[in-house]
Amino acid sequence: MMELDPAETFRQEAAELLDSLEVALLDLSQTPQDRELIDTAFRALHTIKGSGAMFGFEQVAAFTHDFETAFDLIRKGEIEANRDIVSVALAAKDYIRALIEDPDSTDAIIGDAILDDLRRFVSVPEAPGVAGGDAPLPAASTRQAGWRIGIAFEPDILRNGTNPLALLDDLRALGPCEIIGNLDNVPELDALDPETCLVSWDVTLASDCTIDAIEDVFMFVRDEMKLTITPIAAASAESGQQDAPQAEIAIPAPLLAATPSRPAPAPEPVAEKIELSRRSEEKTSTVRVQAERLDELMDRVGELVIAQARLSQLAHSGTDVAIKAIAEEIERLASGLRDSTMGVRMVPMGTLFGRFRRLVHDLSRDLAKPVEFVTAGEDTELDKTMIERLADPLVHLIRNAIDHGIEHPEQRADTPKEATGRIELAARYVGAQVLVTVTDDGAGLDAARIRAKAEEQGLLQPGAAMSDQDIYQFLFHPGFSTAKTISTLSGRGVGMDVVKRTIESLRGSIELSTRPGQGTTVTLRLPLTLAIIEGLLTRVGDGRYIIPLSAVEECVELTAADDARARGRNFLSVRGDLVPFLRLRDLFDAQGEPDQHQKIIITSKGDTRVGLVVDQIIGSHQTVIKSLSKLHADVTMFSGATILGDGSAALILDVAQLVTLGQAKAESEKEAA
Structure with a gap:
């Protein structure tokens, strides 16, 4: 049985915490007063620090401690978060990730510089009239809040590797404590099991810390204990005492009192007690499994x-x-x-969409273009392999939308648009496909400029008739770029062609739509999975072929009259629309005579429809996709193969390639006519 590497476990959990920290920081830049976001960020830092020290990542623990100390001023409300603080905090988060993933290659000087910037931004200004020296003491009437805490661990807590005394030490770090051990359940020495925890504790904490800070101490063992926290002020009010504890609380030298335990206090009213047991909350159990x-x-x-x-x-x-x-x-x-x-x-697509918030934040800052990033359809689910391979294309599309699409503030000032640009990333189901769209409210595509660049590169003859939609397709040509200068973001023409190749390798398609002056939308059509698909099993000659059912619109019969009329001009009238079709027998060089009643399967890619003529439609088929060998890499008409019930193989047609081929043949036939 393979043993788990503790360090690798920490890296995986830290990656999730860092992602959570990044989301909280980005949200905090929009709503700096949100206490929940501040607490979320602080808890992530606190957990990374504690776990780092536990698993031997001392550099991570030390740096995160300094980060946490500076950020604690925001948590206490002494200063307000702003964009400068968030930017430095994001840089600190990146440095923590580098320390975790590759500590040997990180530069301590960079970390020190980040912390210096963070301290500079979160420094507390001096009060008026205080030129230096010690800060003024609080008024004598100021009372410090306090808590009474009941701690009872499960008996097996020691066997699980937890040290309760270390947790009590962490609790002491929050403020002066009086800790009393309850030994009522401890048996005689002869019956004592040293691996069973039978001691409980009553703690009086004189601190103005929040409940979250106390709960954070026991974050990793909350499912193995019962924790109750009661405000001292509420308990004291019942007995007629002052509303706050005394300024000084006697702290015993040993952590556990040597004296017998004191009697348990009388139960307090339920309304006054803060019970942090989460047994009533619904929890979803998860298991981490290797991909x-x-x-x-x-x-x-x-x-x-x-x-x-x-x-x-x-x-x-x-x-x-x-x-x-x-x-x-x-x-x-x-x-x-x-x-x-x-x-x-x-x-869920939300796991992918969250990555781009940081990208938009940084590009908006670097290009001096205020941009609002909006997402929709985060619950839409896609195969994990598709999610992984979709990340890079979306990075290119979002970078292009901000760099080329969104205008500079001075240009937007001359339009009725708002000063802040808008990028929307959305996903939704359409039948057996997922549509992912990237929409901006920028200037839109300039067909004249794209055409001029295509003519300059020799891709288009000057004066040749071509629709705007066809002109836009030049953007996907390798090496094509409309940027006037080469920058760190654009100009080399290696973006959109990579996007197209990647999407087509996923058996998807890409579409462009634009409105001059109002923006551009890029739509990616993707199958739900790459593993098993619903297919339409057909026969052409002696061979059998699978057509993905998601690309099929309808099936019609090719009558003898239609076949006779179509000779030389492969067009079919479908409810008034002329649809070009391909004879797969001719394309695959099938032997023998065609069937008397051939069928045309109408397929589509975007707004383009092409018919595929087959001899027979056998029926639907659960298709397990098998990749073709490297020897067949140049065969573009097939996207894979599958094994049929009789043990024979059937090739899976690449509808996108066939639609492109059919469209090209239709254009050539029109020109010949």
Whole structure:
């Protein structure tokens, strides 16, 4: 059995905490008064510091401690968060990530500079009339708030590696404490188990800290203890005492009192007690699983689906009713297992969208363009492999939208638009596809400028007739850029062509729409998963082919009259629209005579429709996608292969490539006519 590496576990958990910290800081730049965001950021820092020290990441713990100390002034309300503080805090977060991932390559000088900047921004100004020296003492009437804390751990807490005394030491760091041990449940020495914790504690804490600060001390053991916290002011009021504890509380030298435990106090009214036990809250249990294991599980499920298809075919070719019943039951179970496994691989788009907030924040600052970043459809789920490969294309699209789309403030001032630009990243389901859109409210695409650049690079003959939509496609040509100068963001023409290649490798498509002066929308159409798809099984000659069902609009029959009229001009009238079609027999050089009643499958890519002529439509098919070998890398008409129930192979058609081919043939036929 493979043992878990504690350091790697810390890195994974720290990565999640750093992501949470980044989100809180970015939100804080918009709403600096939000106490919940401030507490969230502080808790993330506190947890990273404690865990770092626990797992031996001393540099991380030391740097985070200084970061936490400076940020604590914001938490206490002594200063207000602003964009400068957030920018430095984000740089500090990046430095912590570098210390965790590759501590040997980090420069301590950079860390010191970041902390110096942070201290400078969060420094508390001197009060008027105070030229130096010690700060004035608070008035004698000022009372310090306090808490009574009840602590009872589960008996197995010691076996799990937790040291209760260390936690009590952390509690003492919050302020003066009186800690009394309750030994009522401790048996005689002969019956004592040294690995069982039977001691509970009553703590009186004289501090103005918040409840969250106390809870943070026990963050890692909250499920293994009962923790109650009661304000001293509320308890004292019942007995007619003052509303605050005395300024000094006797603190015993040893952490555990040597004297017998004192009697338990009388129960306090429920209304006055703050019970922090979270047993009533609903919790979702999660298990961290390596991605490779999910991929292996998906492969095994795919093989099971193939085997089940073979079993079903054999069962239906015979007459044994019992075998048919078993085959149907296995088909039901395999279908449920397939759906469950695919569900495990599905990841919300929000996990991807959150990465780009920092990108927009930094680009907005570097380009001096105020930009509002809006997301929608974060709950839309997509296969984890798709999510991972979609990150880079979206980075290019968002950078282009801010750099080329959003105007500078002085240019927007001459328009009715608001001074702050807007980038919207959204996702939604459309049938068996997911549509991801990147929309800006900038100047839109300039067709004349794109055309001039295409003519300059020899991609287009001067004066050639071409629609604006076709001109926009030059943006996806390798090496094409409309930037006048090369900068760190643009000018080399290696962005949009990479986006297009990546999206097409995911069996998706990319579309552009623009309104001059109002903005541009880039739409990515993606399948839900790359592992198993619903396909339409067809026959062309002796070969069988799979067409992804998500790309199929309808099926019509190619009559002998339509076939005769179409000779030389492969167009079909579908409800008044002329649709070009491709004869797959000719394309695949199929042998033999075509069937008498051929079928045309109308497929689409965006607004473009192309028909595919096949001999027979066999039916729907659960298609387990197998990648083609490197020897077939230049075969663009097929996106993969699958195994049929009889053990033979069927190629999966790449509809996007076929639609492009059909459109090109239609254009050439028009020119010839």
